[in-house]
């Protein structure tokens with residue numbers, strides 16, 4: 263029997279954070295009263311003319327450059343014709359055979375193309391599911407119609423659902439660093455479709471792919487792809503064939519349902535948009551986009567790894583959640599802690615304590631964390647005492663040294679500790695005998711007694727050393 267491997271490519275739609283829509287002067291809106299941000303242009307009234315949004319083109323050029331794409335000297339807008347209630351003109355203005363940018367890369371994944379288009383309006387389905395199937399009625403909110411979008415299509419370079427989710431996180435961090443989108447998946451400003459096929463391991467040709475529509479979190483993207491790969495494998499093992507279709511994944515039930523099959527696939531009858539001239543970025547536009555690019559997460563991770571000797575995984579955690587990287591760099595500038603230890607505290611203890619909260623908005627000042635980590639490094643306090651200090655900092659803020667003194671958390675000195683170790687050994691005579699007899703694990707009981715007595719104000723390694731000295 264063959265073993266199969268998945269081949270995954272992603273299509274990502276990004277709503278740009280411009281002030282106005284792609285081809286008219288209507289403001290962008292989210293969650294406003296329906297149909298209050300519309301005009302004859304975005305409602306598709308006859309005789310109206312689209313005017314491209316310069317800010318949207320600027321953002322799209324930045325995105326193309328961020329992925330090291332080739333920028334087309336002259337790209338063309340097309341009409342993509344389809345009739346659907348969310349599309350008042352019965353066509354969408356998009357780009358077809360000559361996209362704004364192509365042949366790029368983000369991390370390990372090649373970018374096939376980046377193009378500009380306008381978003382459709384929003385259908386609101388009344389009914390328990392919120393989806394069209396089983397809805398009692400449906401209404402259209404045209405506020406979203408005409409919102410500027412960039413569509414990013416990857417090559418099928420992704421080898422597992424977990425890798426797809428990681429790529430999505432990197433993409434979101436990169437777009438966020440550029441400030442070109444809200445990249446909020448729940449509000450639909452970042453929408454991901456996954457294309458997936460399977461093939462026998464070692465074979466080069468691609469199998470028939472299916473498309474999972476609109477995954478609204480990276481966790482659901484991963485789970486949806488997992489479910490679809492399992493479905494395709496089961497189908498092929500039973501001697502069946504995968505059919506090209508578009509699927510919806512329900513994260514609640516884990517079920518995949520078919521939205522449309524190949525037979526119903528649209529023929530969009532693309533033709534050049536007669537109301538728009540080709541898009542030919544000038545030297546000034548390119549220069550301005552290049553100058554607007556900040557340091558991007560991939561470059562930042564490399565720099566953190568190189569300049570501060572961080573391991574690759576930690577550097578990525580800091581760079582891909584930009585606010586963690588900012589926090590780390592501010593704490594490092596405040597001095598007092600070694601970079602590697604500080605990075606570990608930021609990515610582990612601080613994140614565990616604050617969750618998704620932006621640490622720069624928290625009560626734990628970067629300089630305070632740097633001092634705290636410094637105290638651990640100097641062995642002035644134990645790691646478990648430091649966690650207690652961190653809890654106090656997160657709740658009330660303040661100065662770590664003052665908290666250590668107020669709570670009596672300073673590491674037990676050699677004299678004090680010596681007495682406690684002596685007592686613990688006397689109280690645990692059988693453990694002492696066992697260690698002497700070669701049953702080394704028994705030392706844990708004595709160390710535990712010392713830690714209890716000092717309430718964690720001792721270094722476990724140091725306590726072990728003192729016990730062994732006395733044996």
Ligand SMILES: [Zn+2]
Pocket residue numbers: 283286287288299300301302303304305408
């Ligand atoms: Zn409008």
